[in-house]
Amino acid sequence: MADSGSSNPLMLGSQQQAGGGSVDPDRMYREFAKGIWKENPVFVQVLGMCPMLAVTNSAINAVAMGAATAFVLVFSSIFVSLLRSFIPKQVRISTYIIIIATFVTVADMALKAAFPVVHKDLGAFISLIVVNCIILGRQEAFASRNRPLYAVADAIGMSIGFAFALLCLGATREILGSGTLFKYPIMGSNFQPWVIMILPPGGFLMLGMILLVFNWAGQTRAKRRHRADGEANAGGEVGSAS
């Protein structure tokens, strides 16, 4: 990846041990905002690829998956954060997994009762939220070290980032692959759909392309910043010499 800071995704996020004291609204906002763009779980940390690719053949499925993941992530973060001083270090991963699995079961049953059609489309992938590395990663890297309020802010930010990535990929694949968006035809009647886009290879190719654009944008920005720094330094040297 272009961003060298993302080489170890589990260590991202703040490392502060939580203490007493009041809640700092600035920090709340920072923890919330970082997940959406700067540490976006999919585009920057490259986590959670399996659901990302499997359910994004239409925008509706992408939204449903995003919502289910958000529910599980927020509630497991609250629980892990509340229980963080009771969970023994040796069995922490198993404990997190059982907490996550509980909320996944809740989400699975709620979705089955409320939206049976979407539930059928997503199939086993709702249950597979248990092994989504974004969720376990956030528990280990953030919720287990921070107070519940910050953990919720972080979880909501990461969920929005993940849902945004799902929607990007889902909408692009649906537009190109079926010529529709949320089932409304938008490409006109002469459009010849690229069927490959809603089939498995299209998922890999499209995600590759999106990551390519992200890399390119990151490199261009870094180059521009580098050049700006260079000019500023040069200007400073000239200034000191005169």
Next chain:
Amino acid sequence: MIMRDLIWIFVGACLINNFTLSYFLGICPFMGVSSRISTAFRLGLATIFVMVITSLCASFLNAFILPHAPYLQVISFIVVIASTVQFVEMVIKKLSPALFRALGIFLPLITTNCAILALALFQTSKEYTLIQGLAFALGAGSGFTLALVLMAGLREELELSTIPGVIKGTALNMIIAGLLSLAFMGFAGLFSGAA
């Protein structure tokens, strides 16, 4: 007749509905561990082993426990998988310390490989018997190993070529995976040809 049925389950899980390339399961190890053929192959073997044991355990759970408490499905499967992986880790450590060192961190990470939980879930939803489940597990594991080794082979070759900086890393791996997946779609004709 039974034998033929089992062979089709195996081929179906291995090639036609390859777990990694057409269901997108196990993408994390697929992207993370596919830089050397030798490690990729060993990880594949460990995954096959865990899959077979998981399939056995899932059959028992389906027969004896889950009919009484269907809401425990996800939780019981994940607990079984986590303990199987732990068990396999201890056995390998005892029997072959060399292999244990070679696998390193990848061994515990098998727990979070979604292909394994998916195997248990698919096996349940397709209502396979014990033997069919075993054929399914072997097929899925071999398919995962095949995809992993193919990918590792391609990536070893890529190291020798010059690549534009902007496409390096995950973006290029995704596009290669897309092409591999495209190639595997050709196997879809196998079933209609046989019928």
